[in-house]
Structures are given as structure tokens and as C-alpha cells.
Amino acid sequence: MTSPDTETNTTETTAPDAAEKIADAVTEATSTDVAKAEVVEEEDPQTVVFSLVGFFLAYIPLVGVIVNGIAVAKAGKEGFDLFLAKWGLVLAILSTVGALILVGLGFWLGLEAGRSGM
Structure with missing residues (x-):
């Protein structure tokens, strides 16, 4: 035991x-x-800068679309969801379409004024 x-x-x-x-x-x-x-993971500072710059350049017709397109692409590639880049792209597209409409309207009104002045 x-x-x-x-x-x-x-x-x-x-x-x-x-x-x-x-x-x-x-x-x-x-x-x-x-x-x-x-x-x-932290957000890439370069992507954040692109989205901010793109958002502020959204009202310059073609430049805003290009910069915001780069920002959205970089954010998607790195897996980030950047709200500001997407809204900047939407605003840039609307601004570009609006500018094209105004240029077209001005051209059309100029042609009409030229025809009626003869």
C-alpha cells in the first residue's frame, strides 16, 4: 500500500x-x-491624401474624375472603404457632365445667335 x-x-x-x-x-x-x-491594418496615408485632394478637386471637371478614380482604385486595391473618395468621384462626374452640358448649351446658343443675326 x-x-x-x-x-x-x-x-x-x-x-x-x-x-x-x-x-x-x-x-x-x-x-x-x-x-x-x-x-x-491602418489606412495608407497616400490613399487618404488622394481621396482628400480628389474631393476638393471634384469641381474641376476632368481633373477631379481622374484623381478620384485613382483614389477609389487604390482604396479598393488595398481593401479600404474610403467614403470620401467615392463621394468625390460622384461629385466629379456630376461636375464634368454639368460642364459639358453648359459648353454644349453655349455652343448651341452661339450658333442660334449667329443664324438670327444674318
């Missing part, structure tokens, strides 16, 4: 094993949280 000393020794050897298992579990959980925190 076992003596009381032997039972105590087996209990003492399992207690440190349990403590080591708990310590390993805590270390693993902490390292997993740190790894998850490192996975978070």
Missing part, C-alpha cells in the same frame, strides 16, 4: 502541473490577443 508520504508527493507533483497548464493557457490567450491586435 501507499504511505501518506507518497500520496502527499503525488499531490504536490500534480499541483505544479496544474499551475503550469493554467500559466500556459493564460500565455497562449494573451499571445493570441496580441496577434489579433497586430492584424488590424
Whole structure:
């Protein structure tokens, strides 16, 4: 049979094993949280600058479309969702279409004025 000393020794050897298992579990959980925190990506500053510049250049007809197109493409390629770049592209397209309409209207009115003046 076992003596009381032997039972105590087996209990003492399992207690440190349990403590080591708990310590390993805590270390693993902490390292997993740190790894998850490192996975978070920051937005590329160049993409943010393109979207801001494009948004402000949206009212210059063709330049705004080009710059905002680049900003939207870079944001999509890098996996970012840049709200400002998309709105800048929409405004630039509307501005370009509006400018083309005004140029066409001016050309048409100029032709009409030339015909009626003869």
C-alpha cells in the first residue's frame, strides 16, 4: 500500500502541473490577443491624401474624375472603404457632365445667335 508520504508527493507533483497548464493557457490567450491586435491594418496615408485632394478637386471637371478614380482604385486595391473618395468621384462626374452640358448649351446658343443675326 501507499504511505501518506507518497500520496502527499503525488499531490504536490500534480499541483505544479496544474499551475503550469493554467500559466500556459493564460500565455497562449494573451499571445493570441496580441496577434489579433497586430492584424488590424491602418489606412495608407497616400490613399487618404488622394481621396482628400480628389474631393476638393471634384469641381474641376476632368481633373477631379481622374484623381478620384485613382483614389477609389487604390482604396479598393488595398481593401479600404474610403467614403470620401467615392463621394468625390460622384461629385466629379456630376461636375464634368454639368460642364459639358453648359459648353454644349453655349455652343448651341452661339450658333442660334449667329443664324438670327444674318
